[in-house]
Amino acid sequence: MKSFIETVISKKNKSNFKFDPKVSFSDIIFIFIRNSVKLIRSKTVLGLKNNKLSFIDRGCRFLHRKNISLAKNVRIGQYCTLSGLGDEGIIMENNVSIGSFCSIITSTTLNNIGSSIFIGENVGIGEYSYIGGAGRVSIGKNTITGQYLSIHPENHTYTDKDKPIRLQKTTREGISIGSNCWIGSKVTILDGVTIGDNCIIAAGSVVTKSFQNNSLFAGVPAKLIKNI
Numbered sequence: 001m002k003s004f005i006e007t008v009i010s011k012k013n014k015s016n017f018k019f020d021p022k023v024s025f026s027d028i029i030f031i032f033i034r035n036s037v038k039l040i041r042s043k044t045v046l047g048l049k050n051n052k053l054s055f056i057d058r059g060c061r062f063l064h065r066k067n068i069s070l071a072k073n074v075r076i077g078q079y080c081t082l083s084g085l086g087d088e089g090i091i092m093e094n095n096v097s098i099g100s101f102c103s104i105i106t107s108t109t110l111n112n113i114g115s116s117i118f119i120g121e122n123v124g125i126g127e128y129s130y131i132g133g134a135g136r137v138s139i140g141k142n143t144i145t146g147q148y149l150s151i152h153p154e155n156h157t158y159t160d161k162d163k164p165i166r167l168q169k170t171t172r173e174g175i176s177i178g179s180n181c182w183i184g185s186k187v188t189i190l191d192g193v194t195i196g197d198n199c200i201i202a203a204g205s206v207v208t209k210s211f212q213n214n215s216l217f218a219g220v221p222a223k224l225i226k227n228i
Helices: 002-013 025-046
Strands: 060-065 068-070 081-083 086-092 103-106 112-117 130-132 137-139 151-152 173-179 188-190 215-218 221-228
Touching: 112 130, 173 188
Parallel strands: 060 081, 068 086, 081 103, 086 112, 103 130, 112 137, 130 151, 137 173, 151 188
Antiparallel strands: 215 221
């Protein structure tokens, strides 16, 4: 039976998939039952726009659902919050995986709503991550991230000394992350940054400027270490 399941998965993913020898058949049955519950939840409870065979774990909140679009095989972990209030909302392509306890929030205010959050196919986002969409965020296909990723496509101005910063204007340029990038845990990416394809960002980095394709960078603020 394990070999049959391996064959089905291999055909579906166009790869040579094999279970680790330590994975028992009972483990596989448990995972199958759990995924079935997630599938039923996404179909019968959430009622998301364009939801095609997605798997939603327990405790998730979906706000402004009409602006949230999920493609095939999107997997969202436990206790995530997604809010689609924005010009285009949230769009996730095929095979996106969102770790537990993530927040993906297009807008945090009603007087100047955000733009959009686009997550390309085969992207994996680590647990406890935050992605804001005020100035638009785009993540290219096959990019993977560690836990506690923090993306902020908006800045506060602070030039008016007679007003609290929270009441002053904001600026929004947006953030673009390329395809096939590896972003380490606890990375922060700030507004106006464009990251090219095939880049690696070391864990703990704060990215304040753009980097070209095939770059490895690290630090606070992040600096180019080498081309790869």
